[in-house]
Structure formats: structure tokens, C-alpha cells
Amino acid sequence: MLELRHVTAGYEPRRPVVRDASLTVAAGEAVGLLGPSGCGKSTLARVAALLHRPDAGTVTLDGEPARGWRHRAPRAQRTAFGVVFQQPRMSADPRLRLHDLIAEPLRATGRRAEAADRVRELAAATGLTPDLLTRRPHEVSDGQLQRACLARALALRPRWLVCDEMTAMLDASTTAALVAVVEDYRRETGAGLLAVGHDPALLNRWCDRTVHWEAVAAAPADTAPADGRPCPPPDHRGHR
Numbered sequence: 407m408l409e410l411r412h413v414t415a416g417y418e419p420r421r422p423v424v425r426d427a428s429l430t431v432a433a434g435e436a437v438g439l440l441g442p443s444g445c446g447k448s449t450l451a452r453v454a455a456l457l458h459r460p461d462a463g464t465v466t467l468d469g470e471p472a473r474g475w476r477h478r479a480p481r482a483q484r485t486a487f488g489v490v491f492q493q494p495r496m497s498a499d500p501r502l503r504l505h506d507l508i509a510e511p512l513r514a515t516g517r518r519a520e521a522a523d524r525v526r527e528l529a530a531a532t533g534l535t536p537d538l539l540t541r542r543p544h545e546v547s548d549g550q551l552q553r554a555c556l557a558r559a560l561a562l563r564p565r566w567l568v569c570d571e572m573t574a575m576l577d578a579s580t581t582a583a584l585v586a587v588v589e590d591y592r593r594e595t596g597a598g599l600l601a602v603g604h605d606p607a608l609l610n611r612w613c614d615r616t617v618h619w620e621a622v623a624a625a626p627a628d629t630a631p632a633d634g635r636p637c638p639p640p641d642h643r644g645h646r
């Protein structure tokens with residue numbers, strides 16, 4: 407179970423972009439998170455994946471509180487997540503051939519010996535042919551690079567996947583292919599999923615439950631009631 411409780415987070419002191427957000431992903435569950443642009447979905451997703459330290463609130467992984475963020479998170483917690491972002495070019499080192507990009511997490515965790523076999527397996531699963539694996543990011547399409555980023559996210563067999571608008575810039579067939587890769591992986595491993603997006607049709611089809619931002623987080627300070635009444639408490643009802 408992945409639990410975020412009363413998370414407040416942002417980028418500047420005293421100016422949170424996420425206020426009092428609570429969200430739960432049960433083991434093996436797929437939860438879609440929908441909301442208007444700029445409301446804070448990506449920020450919350452980054453907090454969930456231990457990539458962004460919240461100003462307040464807690465993140466709990468299978469009953470164990472998160473014990474650090476980014477490189478300060480203990481390895482066992484950090485590697486429990488596979489994360490795929492919207493823009494593969496911003497999350498891929500342009501110097502690395504796709505083979506090395508996919509192998510990055512294995513190398514970083516001292517598992518070089520497994521890398522060749524695991525990359526072959528992941529390339530086959532994500533539909534990357536051997537010739538593509540020898541190319542660098544600027545020599546492949548966005549869709550091909552996103553396939554490699556998804557393969558990288560799966561390399562350490564994470565217990566949770568966080569897909570932040572993973573398919574937003576892709577065509578329908580690549581979107582379907584990548585969703586199918588995630589679903590095959592989840593069937594095989596029982597991993598949970600937090601999928602952030604703008605497309606209710608896709609999230610409703612893909613996920614067990616879709617939650618709307620208003621049900622997850624309090625309103626931002628500048629839209630809170632002017633009379634000083636507290637914002638309504640978040641509720642956790644999702645709907646399909």
C-alpha cells in the first residue's frame with residue numbers, strides 16, 4: 407500500500423502548490439489522477455515517488471514511513487518506484503545509447519552482470535528492435551525514446567509505477583502499446599500504478615479507479631474561501 411497523507415509541497419517557502427493532499431494506492435491497484443493543468447498533479451506524483459520532499463505530510467510504503475527523498479531515500483525505498491515522465495527528452499541523458507539508458511538503474515545499483523539480459527528482455531517487451539538500442543536519443547523518435555524510458559523504469563522490477571502523463575505526446579497506437587506493456591508488467595508482478603493524466607477516457611479504461619484533484623487536495627490558498635473558513639477536507643472517493 408502506498409499512502410500519502412496530508413501532503414503539502416511546493417517549490418518556494420510558504421507558497422505550496424499542493425495543499426493537504428491525501429491519496430492511497432493499494433497493493434496491485436491502478437489509480438488514475440485527473441486534474442486541470444497546473445493544479446499540482448506532477449508535484450504530488452513526484453512526492454509519491456520520493457523525488458520531491460514535501461513541506462508537510464507523510465508518505466508510507468507498505469506501512470513503512472518514507473525515510474528520505476531523492477538520493478537520500480534508502481535504496482530499498484527509492485528502487486521500489488519506477489517513474490515515467492511526459493517528456494522523454496528531458497529525462498534521458500542525450501549521451502547514452504538506448505541500451506545504456508535502459509541499463510542505468512542496474513548499473514547504479516551494482517547489478518551490471520544482469521544488465522545485458524535484462525535490457526534484451528525489456529527491449530523485447532517494449533517493442534524496441536536491437537538496431538534502436540545502439541542509437542542515442544536524438545536518433546530515435548519520441549515514441550521510441552518513451553519506450554526506452556518505460557523499459558528503464560521497469561529495469562529494477564519496481565513495486566509501484568508512477569506514470570506522469572506518459573502518453574501525452576504519443577499517437578494512439580504507441581499509447582496503446584505502452585499501456586499494454588505496463589499492464590503486462592502489473593499482471594506479472596502485482597505492481598501498483600499511479601497514472602497522472604488529462605484524458606479521462608484513457609484513465610478510466612486503464613485504471614481500477616480514477617480520482618479527481620478536488621477529491622485529493624485542498625484548494626490552493628488563493629482560491630480558499632475569503633471568509634477564512636477552512637477548506638473542505640479531502641475525501642478519497644474515486645469514480646470511474
Ligand SMILES: Nc1ncnc2c1ncn2[C@@H]1O[C@H](COP(=O)(O)OP(=O)(O)OP(=O)(O)O)[C@@H](O)[C@H]1O
Nearest residue numbers: 417423441442443444445446447448449450571604
Ligand atoms: N520546478 C518548479 N519550480 C517552480 N515551480 C514549479 C516547478 N514545477 C512546477 N511548478 C509550478 O507548480 C505548479 C504545479 O505544477 P505541476 O507540474 O505539479 O502541475 P500539473 O497539475 O502536473 O500540471 P500539468 O497538468 O500542466 O502537467 C504550477 O504552478 C507550476 O508552474
